[in-house]
Amino acid sequence: MLPQNDGGQTLSLANLRNDVIGIDTLVPLLDGNERPYVFLDNAASTPTLKCVLRCVEEFLPWYSGVHRGTGFKSLLATKVFDRAHSVVGRFVGADLTHNTVIFTKNTTECVNKLSNRLDFNGEDVVVTTAMEHHSNDLPWRKHANVVHVGITEDGHLDLAALKRVLEQYAGRVKLVAINGASNITGICSPIADIAEWTHAAGSRIFVDAAQLAPHRPINMFENDDPRHIDFLALSAHKMYAPFGTGALIGPVDFFELGDPDTVGGGVVEVVTFDDVAWNHPPHKEEAGSPNVVGGVALAEAITVLQSVGMDEIASHEQDLLRYALTKIKALKGITLYGPTDNLTDKVGVIVFNIDGMHHALVAAILGTEGGIGVRNGCFCAHPYVKELLKVTPQEDRELIQEVLAGNKTRMPGMVRASIGCYNNESDIDALVDMLARIVHREYKGTYVQDVASGAFHAQGYDFGFKKYFPFFDSVEPAYHRNYSEAS
Ligand SMILES: Cc1ncc(COP(=O)(O)O)c(C=O)c1O
Numbered sequence: 001m002l003p004q005n006d007g008g009q010t011l012s013l014a015n016l017r018n019d020v021i022g023i024d025t026l027v028p029l030l031d032g033n034e035r036p037y038v039f040l041d042n043a044a045s046t047p048t049l050k051c052v053l054r055c056v057e058e059f060l061p062w063y064s065g066v067h068r069g070t071g072f073k074s075l076l077a078t079k080v081f082d083r084a085h086s087v088v089g090r091f092v093g094a095d096l097t098h099n100t101v102i103f104t105k106n107t108t109e110c111v112n113k114l115s116n117r118l119d120f121n122g123e124d125v126v127v128t129t130a131m132e133h134h135s136n137d138l139p140w141r142k143h144a145n146v147v148h149v150g151i152t153e154d155g156h157l158d159l160a161a162l163k164r165v166l167e168q169y170a171g172r173v174k175l176v177a178i179n180g181a182s183n184i185t186g187i188c189s190p191i192a193d194i195a196e197w198t199h200a201a202g203s204r205i206f207v208d209a210a211q212l213a214p215h216r217p218i219n220m221f222e223n224d225d226p227r228h229i230d231f232l233a234l235s236a237h238k239m240y241a242p243f244g245t246g247a248l249i250g251p252v253d254f255f256e257l258g259d260p261d262t263v264g265g266g267v268v269e270v271v272t273f274d275d276v277a278w279n280h281p282p283h284k285e286e287a288g289s290p291n292v293v294g295g296v297a298l299a300e301a302i303t304v305l306q307s308v309g310m311d312e313i314a315s316h317e318q319d320l321l322r323y324a325l326t327k328i329k330a331l332k333g334i335t336l337y338g339p340t341d342n343l344t345d346k347v348g349v350i351v352f353n354i355d356g357m358h359h360a361l362v363a364a365i366l367g368t369e370g371g372i373g374v375r376n377g378c379f380c381a382h383p384y385v386k387e388l389l390k391v392t393p394q395e396d397r398e399l400i401q402e403v404l405a406g407n408k409t410r411m412p413g414m415v416r417a418s419i420g421c422y423n424n425e426s427d428i429d430a431l432v433d434m435l436a437r438i439v440h441r442e443y444k445g446t447y448v449q450d451v452a453s454g455a456f457h458a459q460g461y462d463f464g465f466k467k468y469f470p471f472f473d474s475v476e477p478a479y480h481r482n483y484s485e486a487s
Contacts, residue, residue: 003051003304011051011304013316017422020240021048027371027468030445030458038372038430042238043183043211043349043379043418049240055300056243056293066292067266067283081292084299085282088247091302092209092232093219100252100281103245103295107210108135110233110248111177113285114206115139116261117254124174127165127203129157129189131182131384136208140177148383155185155338155388162194166201173203180212180232184381184388184416185338186321186349188212192219192227204230214239214420215317215347217310223251236294240420241301245294248285255281262287305421313421317348320419324350324428331432333439337388337414348419351388354439358449359413364456365443366415370434377413377454386412408454 002010005019017023026034039047059080064073066081085101094101104110126140129149140146147169149162157178166173176198181188191207198205206229209218213234220229231250236243260267260278264287269277278284305313325340333355339346354362363376378385386396389412399410417431437443445458465472 002307003300006050010307012308013312013421016049016304016308017424019050020422021050021053023047023422028463029371030369030461035371038370038427040417040419040423040427040431041373041375042214042420042423043416044375045237045242046214046240046420047422048242049301049304051304052241052297052300056297059293059296063292065289077292081290081295084295085247087299087302088234089249091218091306092213092229092234092249093217093221094232094249095220095222098223098251098253099220099249100255100285102248102250102255102282102285103290104233104248104286105244105291105294106237106246107208107233107235108139108246110246111135111206111208112139113248113261114231114233114250115143117258117285118143118174119258120144120174123172125169125172126175126177127162127169127173128177129162129179130387131155131157131184131187131189132177132179132381133183133208133210134380134382135210136177136179136206140175144174151384151387155182155384156187157189159190159193163197166197166203170201173198173201175204175206177206177208179208179210180218181209181215181347181349182338182381182384183211183349183379184351184384184414186211186347186418187338188216188345188347190345191229192221195221195229196226199226199228206231206233209234210238211347211349214305216314220249236298236301239298239301239305241294241297243294243297244291245298247298252281255285260284260287264288266290308421317419317421317423318343320423320425320428321346321348321350323425324348324417324419324431327428327432328352328435331436331439334435348423350417350419351414352417353414354435357438358456359415360449360454361447361456362415362438364447364458365438365445366431366434368445368458368461369437369443370430372417372431372434374415374417374431376415377411379414379416385414389414407451409449409451411454 024036027037062073062076064077066078089096089101120143124144126144127147130151149165150158152158195205209232221227233248236245267284267287269279335353337351359376363374366372366374391412447456448459449456
Protein backbone atom coordinates (compact mmCIF):
# COMPACT_ATOMS: atom_id res chain seq x y z
CA MET A 1 0.00 0.00 0.00
CA LEU A 2 1.41 3.42 -0.93
CA PRO A 3 1.70 5.72 2.08
CA GLN A 4 -1.29 7.99 2.43
CA ASN A 5 -2.16 11.14 4.34
CA ASP A 6 -5.03 11.54 6.81
CA GLY A 7 -7.40 12.17 3.92
CA GLY A 8 -6.54 8.92 2.16
CA GLN A 9 -4.50 10.58 -0.59
CA THR A 10 -1.22 9.05 -1.71
CA LEU A 11 1.64 11.14 -0.37
CA SER A 12 3.51 13.23 -2.91
CA LEU A 13 5.61 16.37 -2.88
CA ALA A 14 2.40 18.34 -3.33
CA ASN A 15 0.80 17.19 -0.08
CA LEU A 16 3.79 16.09 2.00
CA ARG A 17 4.07 19.38 3.87
CA ASN A 18 0.66 18.87 5.48
CA ASP A 19 1.85 15.48 6.66
CA VAL A 20 4.58 17.03 8.79
CA ILE A 21 3.75 16.97 12.48
CA GLY A 22 3.97 20.47 13.88
CA ILE A 23 4.02 22.29 10.54
CA ASP A 24 1.43 24.76 11.93
CA THR A 25 2.72 24.85 15.49
CA LEU A 26 2.69 28.40 16.75
CA VAL A 27 5.75 29.70 18.56
CA PRO A 28 6.12 32.96 20.48
CA LEU A 29 7.91 36.01 19.12
CA LEU A 30 9.62 38.77 21.03
CA ASP A 31 6.94 41.30 20.02
CA GLY A 32 4.26 39.26 21.78
CA ASN A 33 2.84 37.71 18.60
CA GLU A 34 2.98 34.08 17.56
CA ARG A 35 3.71 32.52 14.19
CA PRO A 36 3.97 29.00 12.77
CA TYR A 37 7.51 27.78 13.35
CA VAL A 38 9.75 27.94 10.31
CA PHE A 39 11.76 24.75 10.46
CA LEU A 40 15.09 25.24 8.70
CA ASP A 41 17.24 23.00 10.86
CA ASN A 42 16.68 19.75 9.00
CA ALA A 43 20.38 18.91 8.78
CA ALA A 44 20.31 18.50 12.55
CA SER A 45 17.05 16.57 12.81
CA THR A 46 13.89 16.58 10.76
CA PRO A 47 10.35 16.71 12.13
CA THR A 48 8.23 13.56 12.09
CA LEU A 49 5.79 12.64 9.36
CA LYS A 50 2.22 11.94 10.45
CA CYS A 51 2.15 8.74 8.44
CA VAL A 52 5.27 7.53 10.27
CA LEU A 53 3.60 8.23 13.60
CA ARG A 54 0.42 6.53 12.35
CA CYS A 55 2.44 3.45 11.46
CA VAL A 56 4.01 3.48 14.92
CA GLU A 57 0.59 3.85 16.55
CA GLU A 58 -0.80 0.98 14.48
CA PHE A 59 2.20 -1.09 15.43
CA LEU A 60 2.16 -0.39 19.17
CA PRO A 61 -0.82 -2.66 20.00
CA TRP A 62 1.27 -5.43 18.42
CA TYR A 63 4.49 -4.34 20.06
CA SER A 64 6.40 -7.07 21.79
CA GLY A 65 10.03 -8.01 22.30
CA VAL A 66 11.37 -9.67 19.17
CA HIS A 67 13.20 -12.84 18.14
CA ARG A 68 12.75 -15.23 21.01
CA GLY A 69 9.09 -14.74 21.85
CA THR A 70 6.59 -17.40 20.87
CA GLY A 71 3.34 -15.47 21.18
CA PHE A 72 1.48 -13.98 18.24
CA LYS A 73 2.60 -10.43 19.00
CA SER A 74 6.23 -11.35 19.26
CA LEU A 75 6.07 -13.34 16.04
CA LEU A 76 4.41 -10.46 14.23
CA ALA A 77 6.78 -7.86 15.70
CA THR A 78 9.76 -9.98 14.71
CA LYS A 79 8.60 -10.19 11.10
CA VAL A 80 7.97 -6.45 10.94
CA PHE A 81 11.30 -5.60 12.58
CA ASP A 82 13.32 -7.99 10.42
CA ARG A 83 11.61 -6.72 7.30
CA ALA A 84 12.56 -3.15 8.29
CA HIS A 85 16.20 -4.13 7.84
CA SER A 86 15.55 -5.16 4.24
CA VAL A 87 13.64 -1.95 3.52
CA VAL A 88 16.71 0.05 4.59
CA GLY A 89 19.06 -2.16 2.58
CA ARG A 90 17.01 -1.83 -0.59
CA PHE A 91 16.73 1.94 -0.09
CA VAL A 92 20.52 2.30 -0.43
CA GLY A 93 20.76 -0.21 -3.27
CA ALA A 94 22.59 -2.84 -1.23
CA ASP A 95 22.81 -6.36 -2.58
CA LEU A 96 21.20 -8.14 0.37
CA THR A 97 22.54 -11.55 -0.56
CA HIS A 98 25.99 -10.29 0.37
CA ASN A 99 25.30 -7.44 2.76
CA THR A 100 23.69 -7.09 6.12
CA VAL A 101 21.80 -4.17 7.67
CA ILE A 102 22.61 -3.54 11.32
CA PHE A 103 20.38 -1.27 13.37
CA THR A 104 22.13 1.07 15.76
CA LYS A 105 20.97 4.21 17.48
CA ASN A 106 22.46 6.67 14.97
CA THR A 107 25.26 7.29 12.49
CA THR A 108 27.72 8.02 15.29
CA GLU A 109 27.15 4.58 16.75
CA CYS A 110 27.56 3.03 13.28
CA VAL A 111 30.97 4.63 12.81
CA ASN A 112 32.10 3.64 16.28
CA LYS A 113 30.93 0.10 15.68
CA LEU A 114 32.76 -0.16 12.39
CA SER A 115 35.91 1.33 13.89
CA ASN A 116 35.74 -1.23 16.70
CA ARG A 117 35.16 -4.08 14.27
CA LEU A 118 37.97 -3.35 11.80
CA ASP A 119 41.03 -5.25 12.83
CA PHE A 120 43.63 -2.47 12.85
CA ASN A 121 47.34 -2.92 13.25
CA GLY A 122 49.83 -0.19 14.15
CA GLU A 123 50.67 0.71 10.55
CA ASP A 124 47.11 1.00 9.32
CA VAL A 125 45.86 4.27 7.92
CA VAL A 126 42.31 5.55 7.69
CA VAL A 127 42.00 8.18 5.01
CA THR A 128 39.29 10.64 5.86
CA THR A 129 38.76 14.26 4.91
CA ALA A 130 38.96 17.74 6.36
CA MET A 131 35.22 18.13 5.73
CA GLU A 132 33.89 15.43 8.06
CA HIS A 133 31.49 15.59 10.94
CA HIS A 134 33.40 14.63 14.10
CA SER A 135 31.46 11.36 14.05
CA ASN A 136 33.38 10.32 10.96
CA ASP A 137 36.73 11.40 12.30
CA LEU A 138 37.13 10.89 16.05
CA PRO A 139 36.24 7.15 16.10
CA TRP A 140 39.03 6.47 13.57
CA ARG A 141 41.54 8.43 15.64
CA LYS A 142 41.03 5.94 18.48
CA HIS A 143 42.27 3.05 16.37
CA ALA A 144 44.41 4.11 13.42
CA ASN A 145 46.69 6.67 11.87
CA VAL A 146 44.26 9.13 10.39
CA VAL A 147 45.11 11.18 7.32
CA HIS A 148 42.80 14.11 6.56
CA VAL A 149 42.61 14.99 2.88
CA GLY A 150 42.26 18.74 2.46
CA ILE A 151 39.75 20.93 0.70
CA THR A 152 39.78 23.39 -2.17
CA GLU A 153 39.12 27.12 -1.84
CA ASP A 154 35.32 26.77 -2.05
CA GLY A 155 35.12 23.83 0.33
CA HIS A 156 35.14 20.85 -2.05
CA LEU A 157 37.21 17.82 -1.30
CA ASP A 158 40.61 18.08 -3.01
CA LEU A 159 40.30 15.01 -5.22
CA ALA A 160 43.85 15.27 -6.57
CA ALA A 161 45.13 15.29 -2.98
CA LEU A 162 43.01 12.25 -2.19
CA LYS A 163 44.57 10.35 -5.09
CA ARG A 164 48.04 11.37 -3.90
CA VAL A 165 47.29 10.15 -0.38
CA LEU A 166 46.08 6.80 -1.71
CA GLU A 167 49.37 6.46 -3.58
CA GLN A 168 51.51 7.68 -0.72
CA TYR A 169 50.05 5.17 1.75
CA ALA A 170 49.64 2.34 -0.75
CA GLY A 171 49.27 -0.99 1.04
CA ARG A 172 48.48 0.64 4.39
CA VAL A 173 45.06 2.19 3.75
CA LYS A 174 42.60 0.12 5.74
CA LEU A 175 39.66 2.33 4.91
CA VAL A 176 38.61 5.52 3.16
CA ALA A 177 35.94 7.18 5.31
CA ILE A 178 34.06 10.03 3.69
CA ASN A 179 30.71 11.74 3.95
CA GLY A 180 28.20 11.51 1.13
CA ALA A 181 27.09 15.09 1.76
CA SER A 182 28.63 17.65 4.08
CA ASN A 183 26.59 18.94 6.99
CA ILE A 184 28.27 22.34 6.54
CA THR A 185 28.32 23.15 2.84
CA GLY A 186 26.00 20.40 1.61
CA ILE A 187 28.68 19.42 -0.90
CA CYS A 188 28.26 15.87 -2.20
CA SER A 189 31.62 14.37 -3.02
CA PRO A 190 31.72 11.92 -5.96
CA ILE A 191 31.47 8.77 -3.85
CA ALA A 192 31.22 6.34 -6.77
CA ASP A 193 34.48 7.66 -8.26
CA ILE A 194 36.15 7.67 -4.87
CA ALA A 195 34.99 4.08 -4.36
CA GLU A 196 36.65 3.12 -7.65
CA TRP A 197 39.94 4.74 -6.69
CA THR A 198 39.74 3.21 -3.23
CA HIS A 199 39.20 -0.29 -4.58
CA ALA A 200 41.96 0.18 -7.16
CA ALA A 201 44.22 1.01 -4.20
CA GLY A 202 43.19 -2.28 -2.60
CA SER A 203 41.16 -0.68 0.18
CA ARG A 204 37.54 -0.31 1.26
CA ILE A 205 35.25 2.67 1.53
CA PHE A 206 32.84 3.79 4.24
CA VAL A 207 30.27 6.45 3.38
CA ASP A 208 28.70 8.53 6.13
CA ALA A 209 25.33 9.09 4.48
CA ALA A 210 23.72 10.94 7.40
CA GLN A 211 23.19 14.03 5.21
CA LEU A 212 22.85 12.24 1.89
CA ALA A 213 20.20 9.62 2.60
CA PRO A 214 17.30 12.06 3.22
CA HIS A 215 18.04 14.06 0.07
CA ARG A 216 19.43 11.95 -2.76
CA PRO A 217 18.98 8.43 -4.16
CA ILE A 218 21.85 6.19 -3.06
CA ASN A 219 23.27 3.18 -4.84
CA MET A 220 25.80 1.01 -3.03
CA PHE A 221 26.14 -1.12 -6.23
CA GLU A 222 26.82 -4.85 -6.43
CA ASN A 223 29.74 -6.02 -4.33
CA ASP A 224 31.85 -6.81 -7.39
CA ASP A 225 31.22 -3.42 -9.01
CA PRO A 226 34.26 -1.11 -8.70
CA ARG A 227 31.88 1.67 -7.61
CA HIS A 228 30.58 -0.47 -4.74
CA ILE A 229 30.24 1.23 -1.35
CA ASP A 230 31.54 -1.28 1.18
CA PHE A 231 30.00 0.30 4.29
CA LEU A 232 27.37 2.98 4.69
CA ALA A 233 25.63 4.60 7.66
CA LEU A 234 22.52 6.73 8.10
CA SER A 235 20.31 8.18 10.86
CA ALA A 236 16.51 7.93 11.02
CA HIS A 237 16.12 11.19 12.93
CA LYS A 238 17.34 13.03 9.84
CA MET A 239 14.80 11.11 7.74
CA TYR A 240 11.48 12.09 9.37
CA ALA A 241 11.52 9.21 11.87
CA PRO A 242 13.16 10.42 15.09
CA PHE A 243 12.63 7.29 17.14
CA GLY A 244 16.25 6.49 17.88
CA THR A 245 17.48 4.30 15.04
CA GLY A 246 20.48 4.35 12.75
CA ALA A 247 21.66 1.76 10.26
CA LEU A 248 25.04 0.41 9.24
CA ILE A 249 25.11 -1.55 6.00
CA GLY A 250 28.10 -3.69 5.07
CA PRO A 251 29.29 -7.10 3.87
CA VAL A 252 27.83 -10.01 5.79
CA ASP A 253 31.17 -11.87 5.53
CA PHE A 254 32.92 -9.01 7.26
CA PHE A 255 30.56 -9.07 10.23
CA GLU A 256 30.66 -12.87 10.41
CA LEU A 257 34.34 -12.58 11.32
CA GLY A 258 35.61 -11.58 14.74
CA ASP A 259 33.81 -10.68 17.93
CA PRO A 260 30.94 -8.18 18.08
CA ASP A 261 31.90 -4.82 19.59
CA THR A 262 29.13 -4.98 22.18
CA VAL A 263 28.17 -8.26 23.79
CA GLY A 264 25.23 -9.49 25.81
CA GLY A 265 21.85 -10.96 25.00
CA GLY A 266 20.81 -11.68 21.43
CA VAL A 267 24.29 -11.92 19.92
CA VAL A 268 24.93 -15.61 20.57
CA GLU A 269 23.97 -19.03 19.30
CA VAL A 270 25.29 -20.84 22.36
CA VAL A 271 27.15 -19.92 25.55
CA THR A 272 28.94 -22.14 28.05
CA PHE A 273 30.97 -20.98 31.05
CA ASP A 274 34.04 -21.22 28.87
CA ASP A 275 32.94 -20.45 25.38
CA VAL A 276 30.60 -18.53 23.08
CA ALA A 277 29.43 -19.15 19.53
CA TRP A 278 28.19 -15.92 17.97
CA ASN A 279 24.90 -15.54 16.18
CA HIS A 280 24.92 -14.38 12.55
CA PRO A 281 24.71 -10.74 11.47
CA PRO A 282 22.75 -8.59 11.97
CA HIS A 283 21.80 -10.23 15.30
CA LYS A 284 25.44 -10.62 16.24
CA GLU A 285 25.83 -6.84 16.01
CA GLU A 286 22.60 -5.80 17.73
CA ALA A 287 23.32 -6.64 21.33
CA GLY A 288 20.51 -6.37 23.87
CA SER A 289 16.84 -5.75 23.22
CA PRO A 290 16.67 -3.78 19.97
CA ASN A 291 14.74 -0.60 19.32
CA VAL A 292 11.90 -2.28 17.48
CA VAL A 293 9.71 0.82 17.22
CA GLY A 294 12.61 2.86 15.85
CA GLY A 295 13.24 0.28 13.15
CA VAL A 296 9.57 0.15 12.16
CA ALA A 297 9.43 3.95 12.00
CA LEU A 298 12.57 4.18 9.86
CA ALA A 299 11.19 1.62 7.40
CA GLU A 300 7.93 3.54 7.08
CA ALA A 301 9.76 6.85 6.56
CA ILE A 302 11.81 5.23 3.82
CA THR A 303 8.67 3.83 2.22
CA VAL A 304 7.28 7.36 2.12
CA LEU A 305 10.48 8.88 0.70
CA GLN A 306 10.58 6.21 -2.00
CA SER A 307 6.93 6.63 -2.80
CA VAL A 308 7.32 10.40 -3.12
CA GLY A 309 10.46 9.71 -5.18
CA MET A 310 14.05 10.48 -4.24
CA ASP A 311 14.67 12.12 -7.62
CA GLU A 312 11.65 14.36 -7.14
CA ILE A 313 12.83 15.22 -3.63
CA ALA A 314 16.33 16.04 -4.88
CA SER A 315 14.97 18.25 -7.63
CA HIS A 316 12.54 20.09 -5.32
CA GLU A 317 15.26 20.73 -2.75
CA GLN A 318 17.61 22.00 -5.48
CA ASP A 319 14.99 24.44 -6.72
CA LEU A 320 14.46 25.69 -3.20
CA LEU A 321 18.20 25.99 -2.60
CA ARG A 322 18.62 27.99 -5.79
CA TYR A 323 15.67 30.20 -4.81
CA ALA A 324 17.13 30.81 -1.37
CA LEU A 325 20.66 31.53 -2.54
CA THR A 326 19.46 33.96 -5.22
CA LYS A 327 17.52 35.91 -2.61
CA ILE A 328 20.23 35.82 0.03
CA LYS A 329 22.89 36.88 -2.45
CA ALA A 330 20.78 39.94 -3.27
CA LEU A 331 21.13 41.13 0.33
CA LYS A 332 24.19 43.21 1.11
CA GLY A 333 26.44 42.29 4.02
CA ILE A 334 26.06 38.51 4.01
CA THR A 335 28.97 36.15 3.41
CA LEU A 336 27.97 32.73 2.12
CA TYR A 337 30.33 29.77 2.41
CA GLY A 338 30.77 26.89 -0.01
CA PRO A 339 29.46 26.77 -3.57
CA THR A 340 26.70 29.24 -4.38
CA ASP A 341 26.46 28.96 -8.17
CA ASN A 342 27.03 25.40 -9.25
CA LEU A 343 24.54 23.61 -7.03
CA THR A 344 24.29 20.27 -8.81
CA ASP A 345 26.37 18.47 -6.22
CA LYS A 346 25.05 20.21 -3.15
CA VAL A 347 22.16 19.35 -0.85
CA GLY A 348 20.10 22.09 0.75
CA VAL A 349 22.44 23.40 3.40
CA ILE A 350 23.17 27.14 3.47
CA VAL A 351 25.90 28.50 5.73
CA PHE A 352 26.57 32.20 6.15
CA ASN A 353 27.57 35.07 8.40
CA ILE A 354 26.32 38.62 8.58
CA ASP A 355 29.12 41.18 8.45
CA GLY A 356 29.91 42.60 11.84
CA MET A 357 27.59 40.30 13.77
CA HIS A 358 28.24 37.24 15.87
CA HIS A 359 26.78 34.05 14.34
CA ALA A 360 25.08 33.22 17.64
CA LEU A 361 23.44 36.65 17.73
CA VAL A 362 22.03 36.22 14.22
CA ALA A 363 20.70 32.76 15.08
CA ALA A 364 19.13 34.08 18.29
CA ILE A 365 17.37 36.92 16.47
CA LEU A 366 16.07 34.55 13.79
CA GLY A 367 14.64 32.33 16.51
CA THR A 368 13.37 34.97 18.91
CA GLU A 369 11.99 37.55 16.49
CA GLY A 370 11.35 35.46 13.39
CA GLY A 371 10.23 32.11 14.82
CA ILE A 372 12.83 30.53 12.54
CA GLY A 373 14.75 27.44 13.60
CA VAL A 374 18.34 27.48 12.36
CA ARG A 375 21.60 26.54 14.02
CA ASN A 376 24.92 28.25 14.56
CA GLY A 377 28.44 27.38 15.57
CA CYS A 378 30.84 24.85 14.10
CA PHE A 379 28.25 22.07 13.72
CA CYS A 380 30.48 19.23 14.97
CA ALA A 381 32.93 19.86 12.15
CA HIS A 382 35.31 22.32 13.79
CA PRO A 383 38.29 21.89 11.44
CA TYR A 384 36.20 22.29 8.28
CA VAL A 385 34.35 25.35 9.55
CA LYS A 386 37.57 27.01 10.70
CA GLU A 387 39.16 26.38 7.31
CA LEU A 388 36.19 27.90 5.52
CA LEU A 389 36.36 30.87 7.87
CA LYS A 390 40.11 31.10 7.27
CA VAL A 391 40.92 31.12 10.97
CA THR A 392 44.72 31.23 11.19
CA PRO A 393 46.57 28.66 13.31
CA GLN A 394 47.62 31.44 15.72
CA GLU A 395 44.02 32.68 16.11
CA ASP A 396 42.89 29.12 16.53
CA ARG A 397 45.35 28.50 19.37
CA GLU A 398 44.17 31.63 21.17
CA LEU A 399 40.50 30.79 20.69
CA ILE A 400 41.03 27.25 21.93
CA GLN A 401 42.65 28.62 25.10
CA GLU A 402 39.68 30.91 25.67
CA VAL A 403 37.20 28.09 25.15
CA LEU A 404 39.10 25.80 27.48
CA ALA A 405 39.08 28.58 30.06
CA GLY A 406 35.27 28.57 29.88
CA ASN A 407 34.74 31.51 27.55
CA LYS A 408 32.99 30.79 24.26
CA THR A 409 32.15 34.37 23.38
CA ARG A 410 34.58 34.44 20.48
CA MET A 411 34.09 30.86 19.31
CA PRO A 412 34.13 31.07 15.50
CA GLY A 413 31.16 29.80 13.58
CA MET A 414 28.45 30.34 11.02
CA VAL A 415 24.68 30.30 10.81
CA ARG A 416 23.18 27.28 9.07
CA ALA A 417 19.77 27.01 7.43
CA SER A 418 19.00 23.57 6.07
CA ILE A 419 16.18 22.40 3.86
CA GLY A 420 13.99 19.31 4.03
CA CYS A 421 11.72 17.92 1.34
CA TYR A 422 8.60 19.51 2.87
CA ASN A 423 9.99 23.07 3.00
CA ASN A 424 8.63 25.59 0.52
CA GLU A 425 9.29 29.08 -0.77
CA SER A 426 7.33 30.66 2.08
CA ASP A 427 9.88 29.22 4.53
CA ILE A 428 12.70 30.73 2.52
CA ASP A 429 10.84 34.05 2.25
CA ALA A 430 10.45 34.14 6.02
CA LEU A 431 14.19 33.58 6.42
CA VAL A 432 15.12 36.18 3.82
CA ASP A 433 12.74 38.79 5.31
CA MET A 434 14.32 38.36 8.71
CA LEU A 435 17.82 38.45 7.26
CA ALA A 436 16.95 41.71 5.50
CA ARG A 437 15.83 43.16 8.83
CA ILE A 438 18.99 41.95 10.52
CA VAL A 439 21.40 43.31 7.90
CA HIS A 440 19.69 46.66 8.28
CA ARG A 441 19.94 46.28 12.06
CA GLU A 442 16.16 46.56 12.29
CA TYR A 443 15.74 43.90 14.91
CA LYS A 444 14.02 44.86 18.13
CA GLY A 445 15.61 43.10 21.06
CA THR A 446 18.68 43.85 23.11
CA TYR A 447 20.68 40.66 23.21
CA VAL A 448 23.17 39.56 25.83
CA GLN A 449 25.73 36.82 25.44
CA ASP A 450 26.33 34.01 27.88
CA VAL A 451 30.07 33.62 28.38
CA ALA A 452 30.08 29.85 28.98
CA SER A 453 27.95 28.83 26.00
CA GLY A 454 28.48 31.79 23.69
CA ALA A 455 24.71 31.86 23.09
CA PHE A 456 22.71 35.11 22.97
CA HIS A 457 19.30 35.75 24.43
CA ALA A 458 16.99 38.73 24.37
CA GLN A 459 17.34 40.67 27.59
CA GLY A 460 14.32 40.33 29.86
CA TYR A 461 12.55 37.89 27.53
CA ASP A 462 11.28 34.50 28.58
CA PHE A 463 10.10 32.00 25.97
CA GLY A 464 7.49 30.67 28.39
CA PHE A 465 8.04 27.04 27.43
CA LYS A 466 5.52 25.79 29.98
CA LYS A 467 2.65 27.42 28.12
CA TYR A 468 3.56 25.56 24.94
CA PHE A 469 4.55 22.19 26.36
CA PRO A 470 2.60 21.43 29.52
CA PHE A 471 5.01 18.68 30.54
CA PHE A 472 7.85 21.18 30.59
CA ASP A 473 9.65 21.02 33.88
CA SER A 474 11.68 23.97 35.03
CA VAL A 475 14.12 21.81 36.97
CA GLU A 476 17.65 22.67 35.86
CA PRO A 477 19.36 20.10 33.61
CA ALA A 478 21.85 17.83 35.33
CA TYR A 479 24.87 19.19 33.48
CA HIS A 480 27.83 20.13 35.54
CA ARG A 481 29.97 22.70 33.83
CA ASN A 482 30.56 24.37 30.52
CA TYR A 483 27.36 23.09 28.99
CA SER A 484 27.36 24.41 25.45
CA GLU A 485 24.09 24.91 23.70
CA ALA A 486 25.81 26.28 20.67
CA SER A 487 28.72 24.09 19.67
C1 LIG B 1 27.50 14.34 8.04
C2 LIG B 1 27.11 13.82 9.38
N1 LIG B 1 27.65 12.71 9.84
C3 LIG B 1 27.33 12.17 11.02
C4 LIG B 1 26.43 12.79 11.84
C5 LIG B 1 26.09 12.18 13.15
O1 LIG B 1 24.78 11.76 13.10
P1 LIG B 1 24.07 11.29 14.44
O2 LIG B 1 24.07 12.49 15.32
O3 LIG B 1 22.71 10.90 13.98
O4 LIG B 1 24.85 10.18 15.00
C6 LIG B 1 25.84 13.99 11.43
C7 LIG B 1 24.90 14.69 12.31
O5 LIG B 1 24.57 15.83 12.13
C8 LIG B 1 26.18 14.51 10.18
O6 LIG B 1 25.63 15.63 9.73
